[in-house]
Amino acid sequence: MATDSLGDLTRAGRVAEKLRNLIQAGELTPGTLLRQTEVAKRFGVSTTPVREAFALLTREGVVQQDAHRSVVVFQPAAEDLAELYEIRLALEPLAAELAARTITDEQVDELEALVTEMETAPPDRYIELNGLLHDSIYGIANRPRLFDILTRLRIASVSYAKLTVTRDGQEDPAYRRAVQQQHEEIVAALKARDGEACARVVRTHLQTTADQITALIHTGSSSR
Template identity: 30%
Template structure:
């Protein structure tokens, strides 16, 4: 397999690190964004010296950042190669979405019982912004995925289950770079918007059983669409 050269990505000025608690936080955040956006593809080699040059940092914070991303499942360590962006096949996607269905269902049930007016207002604002996004552009597709994360984060926060939310974020990160593929988003935008609207209404009304059911179905359908898209493209992602 031919891998895209990592250093095709533009260097990041070290001044950008000022807003982060530490250099490992900075490097991990920037690498995470590049992986989730697809700028760094699956199986791409992440040489520590290359990463350090890109961000203008030494190797120790790079090593710490890569260890954090490995714990999140975004990179893996390969013998005699170092770290590479983690590959993912349709079977892995199915398993991840099976787990997410259970967690999202439970978090939604609790969120409906605990949500506040502020939670409802936050979810409504994200929903409206997401529905207003233009279709048919790469920028719109990326923005749609970002708003999708924020919408579900509103429900996760309302549940008050921090550990559960962290696990769900980790699982979502493993598949998000594939969800960002334009065709997989464009072909389902209208349906996803309808599902989000129904989820929001159940959340607003405090209907725990309905919200739990809708979130479970939403995750199931999203996983099924993604698996179909990956299998249609051939031997899985990467």
């Protein structure tokens, strides 16, 4: 049984990689419906690893599930982005303020190390570290329901975050400098146990990101 499970996981990883490559190459365009049975037939596997591959790619933000649980290649929409960030703007400052009350020196050190690594990280790694930073702050807030809501919202935002990086790995240096500085200010406020200041910087940070991505969607300047 364990061997079969491991095999399914390995096959799921291969299916996910093949789908990811097809999407990045533009062979599967935004909004394309992905059917389990068709993908399974195409790659010569059962539907189980395909389902697991869909789950993996959903977490990465490469595909998304619609209201009917159909899986489609991620397609940016300004209305969806606005809703995501409207909710995040309401809840993340609260998490930051709560985290400032309970954060330990060891946790501050861990966040500072993350932000330091982010300074020179390549774009895709930066997005990964950004998620880890935000999730860490949610966790420090020690509110399990809030953590669950915010992590799901952040995962749903990953595809949008990746719009800030072009297919050839380029990004807006001014935007990168701005968000890096904001991350540093967030951690500094946490270190000072200043919840009000931390919440304020988090609001600014989220609005900066939302504005940048909204502009990319409207202008169509992103090649992803």
